[in-house]
């Protein structure tokens with residue numbers, strides 16, 4: 001089956017008879033057969049523990065997750081001569097490279113694995129360095145994203161750097177953006193190691209330079225995209241509500257905005273936190289603020305407004321580069337959430353239809369898509385190149401790609417029954433989000 005699929009892919013530009021025959025064959029078979037690996041290794045740890053330090057709400061810590069999302073690009077119709085696989089139930093994300101929907105596909109076995117390791121890339125954050133932290137299984141490294149209707153060439157670091165000579169990128173958002181920037185830097189490190197040239201006081205925003213290419217990548221910490229006063233202790237526990245100025249954009253990114261050639265902007269889960277909402281310097285409501293005598297507005301109220309102001313800025317900016325808005329990323333906590341013992345024990349990709357987008361992730365994404373939709377018309381009018389990156393489909397089927405308990409260094413070395421904070425939101429590096437770079441490269445250079 002797999003062989004046939006490959007042949008079909010390889011030959012899709014050949015004559016239609018072959019394609020038709022294969023298409024008929026394919027139709028009679030379920031795509032889930034691709035996920036032939038059925039043995040699931042269950043790590044032997046007991047009940048996830050409760051993190052007592054956590055405030056009941058949203059995922060907490062400063063570094064928590066934000067969710068990166070995918071890009072939804074309005075896409076052109078698939079070329080007529082490719083037989084279409086049967087319809088999908090999954091949300092339709094259109095990572096459109098002009099010839100096929102890059103967001104519709106499958107994770108297929110990839111015996112060659114990742115192009116970097118914890119040993120070759122020094123930039124992997126401790127909490128996502130699953131190899132070094134002793135994650136016992138490695139099967140999650142041997143899958144690659146294969147769009148249904150076309151080949152996705154593997155990320156080519158050399159070519160990427162050559163094409164990005166004298167250019168500047170910025171990845172703007174929360175800790176998922178940081179997760180992504182590390183993935184990109186690691187993939188590029190096979191050609192040249194990036195040199196860190198800047199960091200802010202708290203080491204949250206950073207900039208790297210590739211000397212041979214005069215290529216710059218910035219990672220801008222702006223978890224709300226709008227102006228936010230955040231009150232958290234060193235453990236990421238909130239000591240007061242966030243004060244959010246919904247109509248004032250965070251200057252950390254707007255000041256830099258005109259000087260970059262490519263940006264990937266996203267936000268997400270931080271909006272779930274307790275917050276007081278301001279607009280025009282006046283309190284307009286709040287979220288999770290008992291005893292405060294403000295109107296509870298719910299986070300969607302704030303999320304819509306913040307996204308609206310951010311996207312309006314982009315759409316009317318006269319920016320000449322390419323701006324991606326990335327939807328937030330789905331998490332895979334099961335039997336709980338970040339703060340109350342949720343875990344992610346799977347070690348293989350999910351079968352098609354097995355994972356459902358959780359309500360919260362769906363609400364965030366729907367809000368993002370709606371605001372993007374409104375902004376993209378405006379952007380088109382003013383000649384701004386604004387595209388959607390929606391990796392929801394691609395990530396939803398990778399519950400095996402998170403650190404889980406291996407966000408800590410050898411969490412069970414001393415006590416195999418230890419209760420450990422699980423991370424089912426960020427992604428192991430190397431890991432599934434490396435394939436974002438394959439998709440982004442294809443979108444930039446081949447569409």
Ligand SMILES: *[C@@H]1O[C@H](CO)[C@@H](O)[C@H](O)[C@H]1NC(C)=O
Pocket residue numbers: 118119131132133134
């Ligand atoms: C990388 O991970 C392996 C275990 O997979 C470990 O033995 C090695 O020390 C790690 N190397 C670095 C540089 O962290």
Ligand SMILES: *[C@@H]1O[C@H](CO)[C@@H](O)[C@H](O)[C@H]1NC(C)=O
Pocket residue numbers: 166167168214216
């Ligand atoms: C390096 O790239 C920046 C733009 O990112 C440009 O302003 C600068 O002139 C370039 N430097 C050289 C030496 O080409």
Ligand SMILES: *[C@@H]1O[C@H](CO)[C@@H](O)[C@H](O)[C@H]1NC(C)=O
Pocket residue numbers: 280
């Ligand atoms: C903002 O507030 C000022 C005074 O506080 C007021 O004069 C102005 O009309 C307000 N603007 C909007 C758009 O509400």
Ligand SMILES: *[C@@H]1O[C@H](CO)[C@@H](O)[C@H](O)[C@H]1NC(C)=O
Pocket residue numbers: 293
């Ligand atoms: C709560 O707000 C309302 C309207 O702004 C005000 O009339 C009332 O006095 C406030 N209550 C308290 C306890 O501050």
Ligand SMILES: *[C@@H]1O[C@H](CO)[C@@H](O)[C@H](O)[C@H]1NC(C)=O
Pocket residue numbers: 046415416417
């Ligand atoms: C771990 O838990 C298992 C069963 O719950 C128990 O049999 C074992 O003794 C525990 N081991 C340690 C080191 O506490």
